[in-house]
């Protein structure tokens with residue numbers, strides 16, 4: 001018989017850090033952020049400069065390839081992405097299999113994974129031409145299928161990329177051109193969206209990015225890894241927060257518009273309710289992205305002349321929380337999701353597409369992190385655990 005008392009039930013010394021609050025998983029040269037000081041930089045460039053002076057495709061190139069492109073490189077990048085915006089027609093059969101009520105994030109994750117079936121060659125990262133092609137393919141096709149998730153939910157025909165228009169403008173066209181269109185671009189809207197995509201483009205080792213790296217560390221391909229990233233982003237504590245913000249504001253509105261009541265609920269430790277769009281795991285002072293996007297939100301609302309009671313509640317809530325001791329003492333400020341939800345609503349983007357918008361913005365970050373992980377020849381991700389279950393038991397019925 002086994003002498004159970006002599007058996008080891010621990011597995012040696014293990015660092016336990018649930019949620020990886022203080023564990024680094026890799027070395028990275030892509031994004032620098034300082035949560036205390038509210039600093040965010042891509043490849044050494046301040047987010048404030050990039051949001052003001054650059055555009056989404058230029059920032060995507062910078063994040064993925066490490067340097068700002070020359071004018072010729074940027075032009076070529078746009079051309080090459082355009083080349084890959086055609087999505088295999090058979091993908092439409094897959095979309096048709098989903099009910100109209102399916103959440104766009106679920107459909108997006110499935111479609112991104114399905115892209116592997118039509119692009120089976122896994123990327124050889126040592127071959128820069130192959131890597132470049134995979135980058136352009138992902139940037140081109142992902143934008144189109146992301147908008148198709150919305151077209152499907154509305155029962156509208158699926159639109160195709162217009163080669164005479166820019167990437168961000170194409171997003172609005174793909175979403176809204178006919179039967180509700182023809183869509184006419186408003187430069188203030190395109191500019192605000194461009195900024196939003198830039199602000200979301202990377203954020204070091206957040207949950208979805210770590211997922212992309214983790215899946216890719218088993219040498220799964222780029223599309224498969226990004227599909228996993230989409231699923232990770234969906235949750236309300238991560239990218240799903242922008243949808244949760246609007247749902248919360250709608251609930252406040254429907255129940256009489258009393259923002260103070262919800263503020264009190266959020267402070268009540270016996271109530272699990274949290275104010276969505278407030279607080280951040282890393283930024284404990286302010287979210288530098290929120291500062292930039294608050295300005296863009298004011299511009300969009302002003303230009304479009306939007307009158308919306310939901311947006312009035314958002315303003316009330318923001319003002320009350322910024323004055324409140326509970327929120328002040330815990331450094332809980334509106335994060336980027338609070339304002340992005342407001343802009344999306346003003347643009348007529350349906351609430352359950354908000355997280356898809358985040359995914360479009362985050363795509364270059366996921367690609368860059370996947371590429372870096374493979375180029376650095378990182379080992380397969382495989383955390384340990386501290387076992388707290390039963391010690392060995394004798395099998396007896």
Ligand code: ACO
Nearest residue numbers: 237238239241266274275276277278279280281330335337
């Ligand atoms: N409303 C009310 N109280 C809050 C909130 C909130 N939104 N966020 C944190 N707190 C409180 C906590 O209850 C805790 O209080 P305590 O010290 O009395 O126990 C304290 O602030 C610290 O909170 P933690 O949960 O330890 O903070 P953590 O870093 O783990 O969580 C998170 C960060 C998940 C973002 C949290 O602030 C939250 O749930 N916010 C709402 C959801 C949200 O907006 N998510 C978007 C994140 S940004 C992004 O993904 C781009």
